[in-house]
Amino acid sequence: MSLQSVDPRTGTPFGDVIPETTSDELDQIATAASAAAGAWSLTTGAKRATALRAVADRLDARSGELVEIADRETGLGSMRLAGEVGRSTFQLRMFADLVESGGHLGVTIDHAVPGAPPTGHPDLRRMNVALGPVAVFAASNFPFAFGVPGGDAASALAAGCPVVVKAHPSHPRTSIVAGEVFGDALSAAGAPVGTFAVVHGMEAGRELVLTPAIRAAAFTGSGAGGRALFDLASNRPVPIPFYGELGSVNPVVVTPEGAPDGSLFASAYVDSLTMGTGQFCTNPGLLLVPSGSGLTERITVEASRREPGVLLNAGIVGHLHDEVARLAALPGVRTLLAAPGPTTGGYRAGPVILATDGTAAMAQPELLRTECFGPAAVIVEYASEEELLAVLGLLDGCLVATVHGDEVEPLSATLISTLSGIAGRVLWNDWPTGVAVTAGQHHGGPFPATTNSLHTSVGTAAVLRFLRPVAFQSVPGALLPTALQD
Amino acid sequence: MSLQSVDPRTGTPFGDVIPETTSDELDQIATAASAAAGAWSLTTGAKRATALRAVADRLDARSGELVEIADRETGLGSMRLAGEVGRSTFQLRMFADLVESGGHLGVTIDHAVPGAPPTGHPDLRRMNVALGPVAVFAASNFPFAFGVPGGDAASALAAGCPVVVKAHPSHPRTSIVAGEVFGDALSAAGAPVGTFAVVHGMEAGRELVLTPAIRAAAFTGSGAGGRALFDLASNRPVPIPFYGELGSVNPVVVTPEGAPDGSLFASAYVDSLTMGTGQFCTNPGLLLVPSGSGLTERITVEASRREPGVLLNAGIVGHLHDEVARLAALPGVRTLLAAPGPTTGGYRAGPVILATDGTAAMAQPELLRTECFGPAAVIVEYASEEELLAVLGLLDGCLVATVHGDEVEPLSATLISTLSGIAGRVLWNDWPTGVAVTAGQHHGGPFPATTNSLHTSVGTAAVLRFLRPVAFQSVPGALLPTALQD
Numbered sequence: 001m002s003l004q005s006v007d008p009r010t011g012t013p014f015g016d017v018i019p020e021t022t023s024d025e026l027d028q029i030a031t032a033a034s035a036a037a038g039a040w041s042l043t044t045g046a047k048r049a050t051a052l053r054a055v056a057d058r059l060d061a062r063s064g065e066l067v068e069i070a071d072r073e074t075g076l077g078s079m080r081l082a083g084e085v086g087r088s089t090f091q092l093r094m095f096a097d098l099v100e101s102g103g104h105l106g107v108t109i110d111h112a113v114p115g116a117p118p119t120g121h122p123d124l125r126r127m128n129v130a131l132g133p134v135a136v137f138a139a140s141n142f143p144f145a146f147g148v149p150g151g152d153a154a155s156a157l158a159a160g161c162p163v164v165v166k167a168h169p170s171h172p173r174t175s176i177v178a179g180e181v182f183g184d185a186l187s188a189a190g191a192p193v194g195t196f197a198v199v200h201g202m203e204a205g206r207e208l209v210l211t212p213a214i215r216a217a218a219f220t221g222s223g224a225g226g227r228a229l230f231d232l233a234s235n236r237p238v239p240i241p242f243y244g245e246l247g248s249v250n251p252v253v254v255t256p257e258g259a260p261d262g263s264l265f266a267s268a269y270v271d272s273l274t275m276g277t278g279q280f281c282t283n284p285g286l287l288l289v290p291s292g293s294g295l296t297e298r299i300t301v302e303a304s305r306r307e308p309g310v311l312l313n314a315g316i317v318g319h320l321h322d323e324v325a326r327l328a329a330l331p332g333v334r335t336l337l338a339a340p341g342p343t344t345g346g347y348r349a350g351p352v353i354l355a356t357d358g359t360a361a362m363a364q365p366e367l368l369r370t371e372c373f374g375p376a377a378v379i380v381e382y383a384s385e386e387e388l389l390a391v392l393g394l395l396d397g398c399l400v401a402t403v404h405g406d407e408v409e410p411l412s413a414t415l416i417s418t419l420s421g422i423a424g425r426v427l428w429n430d431w432p433t434g435v436a437v438t439a440g441q442h443h444g445g446p447f448p449a450t451t452n453s454l455h456t457s458v459g460t461a462a463v464l465r466f467l468r469p470v471a472f473q474s475v476p477g478a479l480l481p482t483a484l485q486d
Numbered sequence: 487m488s489l490q491s492v493d494p495r496t497g498t499p500f501g502d503v504i505p506e507t508t509s510d511e512l513d514q515i516a517t518a519a520s521a522a523a524g525a526w527s528l529t530t531g532a533k534r535a536t537a538l539r540a541v542a543d544r545l546d547a548r549s550g551e552l553v554e555i556a557d558r559e560t561g562l563g564s565m566r567l568a569g570e571v572g573r574s575t576f577q578l579r580m581f582a583d584l585v586e587s588g589g590h591l592g593v594t595i596d597h598a599v600p601g602a603p604p605t606g607h608p609d610l611r612r613m614n615v616a617l618g619p620v621a622v623f624a625a626s627n628f629p630f631a632f633g634v635p636g637g638d639a640a641s642a643l644a645a646g647c648p649v650v651v652k653a654h655p656s657h658p659r660t661s662i663v664a665g666e667v668f669g670d671a672l673s674a675a676g677a678p679v680g681t682f683a684v685v686h687g688m689e690a691g692r693e694l695v696l697t698p699a700i701r702a703a704a705f706t707g708s709g710a711g712g713r714a715l716f717d718l719a720s721n722r723p724v725p726i727p728f729y730g731e732l733g734s735v736n737p738v739v740v741t742p743e744g745a746p747d748g749s750l751f752a753s754a755y756v757d758s759l760t761m762g763t764g765q766f767c768t769n770p771g772l773l774l775v776p777s778g779s780g781l782t783e784r785i786t787v788e789a790s791r792r793e794p795g796v797l798l799n800a801g802i803v804g805h806l807h808d809e810v811a812r813l814a815a816l817p818g819v820r821t822l823l824a825a826p827g828p829t830t831g832g833y834r835a836g837p838v839i840l841a842t843d844g845t846a847a848m849a850q851p852e853l854l855r856t857e858c859f860g861p862a863a864v865i866v867e868y869a870s871e872e873e874l875l876a877v878l879g880l881l882d883g884c885l886v887a888t889v890h891g892d893e894v895e896p897l898s899a900t901l902i903s904t905l906s907g908i909a910g911r912v913l914w915n916d917w918p919t920g921v922a923v924t925a926g927q928h929h930g931g932p933f934p935a936t937t938n939s940l941h942t943s944v945g946t947a948a949v950l951r952f953l954r955p956v957a958f959q960s961v962p963g964a965l966l967p968t969a970l971q972d
Contacts, residue, residue, distance in 0.1 A: 038907075083603075090604035110926035117569075118576035121922035129906060131939070234720035238933050241940070407962050416965045420615060420956045421524075428961040436607035440596035442957035447724050453617070453954040454727070461955070468939040469947070470906045471928035475914040476893050479902045 020201025032194025033133035041130035041160035049096035051189035056089035058185035075310030095158035128467035130160030132215035139220035152218040159466035244451035248398040255405035266298035277309030278375030291381035308350035320374035332360025352376035397446025506687025518680025519619035520699040527616035527646035535582035537675035542575035544671035561796030581644035614953035616646030618701035625706035638704040645952035730937035734884035741891035752784035763795030764861030777867035794836035806860035818846025838862035883932025
């Protein structure tokens with residue numbers, strides 16, 4: 001089996017054929033990662049920080065070249081892609097700062113307390129240690145920030161874990177070049193051989209998650225693909241944590257007072273819906289508005305003015321078409337802006353607007369639970385607050401949920417509380433696309449948004465996915481890890 | 487199906503038959519837990535703390551009665567059992583202090599930073615919220631501390647989660663009475679109906695972990711049972727986290743200088759091995775000593791002086807017998823103190839000592855990986871440091887690993903580092919039985935010791951198993967949860 005780059009603007013393959021990673025090659029990579037694990041986990045925070053910063057510097061220096069390759073493979077545009085390289089290097093430097101400070105170690109020291117238990121206890125000191133080699137499954141839609149040099153790889157390396165990235169087939173060439181830049185910089189900074197590798201091919205990905213040397217996996221992608229890999233990870237003889245970010249409908253609720261300027265709201269909503277041709281895991285694909293507000297009509301007018309955008313690959317085009325067609329055919333659903341027809345000469349889609357009411361949505365909850373990955377919106381017009389809350393009760397877990405409201409409406413507090421019960425992030429009068437990289441971020445959420453709602457794939461806390469605590473009891477100072485010494 | 491109390495000192499059933507929980511009853515319990523989840527999670531930390539302390543007070547007040555029932559069902563002795571009630575109430579009060587302080591919320595506040603991303607970002611504030619109803623599978627060997635009123639129930643309730651405990655069939659009566667005391671105290675303190683329940687029966691346990699309303703499960707018990715339930719939890723349509731503590735061989739390594747007083751060491755080792763008739767998940771079942779040290783002989787003499795102790799049930803007797811017989815039959819294994827024969831008139835076992843050398847252990851790694859639950863030791867006599875390290879390389883993940891050494895030996899540092907790679911807790915010149923309840927504790931470890939090495943079932947951090955983060959973006963102060971307000 002082999003892969004090839006395709007220009008999504010034309011649908012034309014280009015460049016050399018790229019072979020998939022064979023089982024033998026994967027074995028060698030896993031063996032090398034396993035051999036590197038001890039040394040990499042024991043490097044000091046300062047040295048790991050230096051290595052991560054070296055990677056960031058090298059990626060920044062090669063940004064122009066990387067963006068050019070990625071733009072040809074993804075059609076995402078050079079401005080967006082340059083921003084993504086910047087986001088990736090920002091993340092690498094953020095994790096460098098974190099490990100340099102030792103903040104990822106979660107050091108807790110309990111000095112001995114004399115006396116009988118439970119009050120009395122021996123000296124106990126706890127810190128986090130690396131899990132071992134990590135498999136990272138790169139996303140299609142962010143070739144850098146959630147790709148080979150993205151947050152999963154950066155956080156796992158920061159934790160002290162070697163990383164094997166399974167590249168996404170939508171941008172194999174970008175993945176190869178980014179992987180070379182990344183790996184070369186790590187090597188030059190003294191990381192052990194085997195600390196970083198990139199593999200290609202779906203079967204290699206399946207084998208990777210089953211490889212005994214792999215101790216955890218992180219994934220960003222589709223619900224079906226993520227669930228299949230989660231099942232493999234969970235059913236191994238030695239199960240491993242699988243941190244899958246599987247996507248979400250990301251509901252946006254507009255209260256009766258929530259869009260005082262309907263035109264402005266419609267324009268901003270369509271901006272968020274069509275950003276990156278809707279290929280964001282935080283895309284606001286489900287909108288709940290008061291019936292009779294006129295927002296549906298304004299949004300349709302606004303969306304009808306937008307040009308089609310480029311989609312990443314034929315699979316996304318087909319999936320979007322199929323899911324939109326399935327929902328559009330349901331009773332009570334109006335197609336206000338048509339589903340894209342078959343595209344020729346490239347992968348493109350314009351905005352799609354479906355509308356329905358609360359009754360139809362409650363009778364057919366797939367309208368509330370289906371992610372149409374791309375620039376497609378389902379607008380539910382609710383007749384009353386009671387109906388709105390009943391509709392929200394049918395939602396699945398999601399990455400992010402948004403309220404557009406007025407602070408003084410009693411409904412607003414109810415919505416913030418209700419949505420925090422199903423989402424990993426709750427927004428107020430803002431847009432979900434764009435996920436800030438900070439300590440306070442949480443990019444996660446209940447299943448099916450992710451396979452592990454306790455963890456985030458964005459922000460400094462992402463490093464915690466790859467660390468486990470160890471307590472040291474009555475161990476003398478000279479034998480303790482440095483971080484635990486008095 | 488029904489259950490009955492059995493006096494393990496005589497093997498005689500006593501008391502009324504206890505019916506297993508039916509599917510209909512389980513449905514009602516799950517529905518009530520689900521209905522309670524919102525209100526319980528939104529109670530203030532102060533109110534939850536008051537409720538947890540009320541439970542502790544009520545358990546302390548009824549300690550005499552509880553100990554009497556438990557002693558008859560478990561044969562663990564009233565002193566040990568009274569200590570266990572004290573440990574349980576200590577834990578409840580510790581978690582009360584934690585939630586009162588808000589420490590479990592993990593509040594992180596990032597004020598807005600103006601400018602373009604990635605440096606600029608909106609106001610983001612993160613806190614932990616409760617997962618929802620939790621299933622707790624109580625252990626056989628600690629009817630209180632890991633039973634109905636144990637750390638799993640206490641930490642889940644502290645997190646704001648309703649709890650359904652599946653009682654262990656070794657002490658159904660104890661579980662019923664402890665559950666009544668627990669539930670009544672919670673109700674009197676104002677907890678919603680449905681916040682706490684106890685169910686009985688293996689099939690009820692299987693159904694419980696598959697119940698959609700259940701959002702996480704905690705388990706302490708056997709490897710086979712825990713793995714089976716982990717598989718059910720992971721393969722649900724909506725998978726849930728399953729925190730299983732499955733047991734461990736808990737290796738103890740003696741360095742060449744590690745036991746300057748061999749008799750003292752032997753006596754202390756046998757004390758730890760036979761504590762609670764060896765029915766501790768932290769029991770030191772694998773001992774590695776320098777060959778020719780004489781420690782094997784001293785331990786055998788010491789162990790031969792100990793009286794048999796009471797085991798909890800017929801299953802543990804049979805399993806211990808079978809596992810010891812299997813290991814004893816392996817080539818190169820010497821039985822120095824015999825396996826217990828068939829017991830009559832009760833469930834009892836005296837210490838068992840098997841010995842082998844490094845060569846045989848490496849050829850048959852089951853000698854290093856089989857937990858013989860009870861007072862049974864496998865002693866591996868190693869010929870050299872190299873052989874010792876090679877043997878340690880074959881160990882599975884474990885809860886706790888211990889070094890008895892001299893601080894100035896270079897081997898000591900190597901061992902502390904090596905063992906921290908496979909264990910959740912590393913001890914120095916101490917004994918693993920007895921797990922202190924502190925903030926710095928970690929009672930966990932890599933599979934097969936647990937199904938999730940990132941978490942602990944003992945200590946304040948146990949509460950984190952039942953919480954997930956939510957980030958609030960640009961939410962005005964009046965609409966934020968109190969803990970996130972400026």
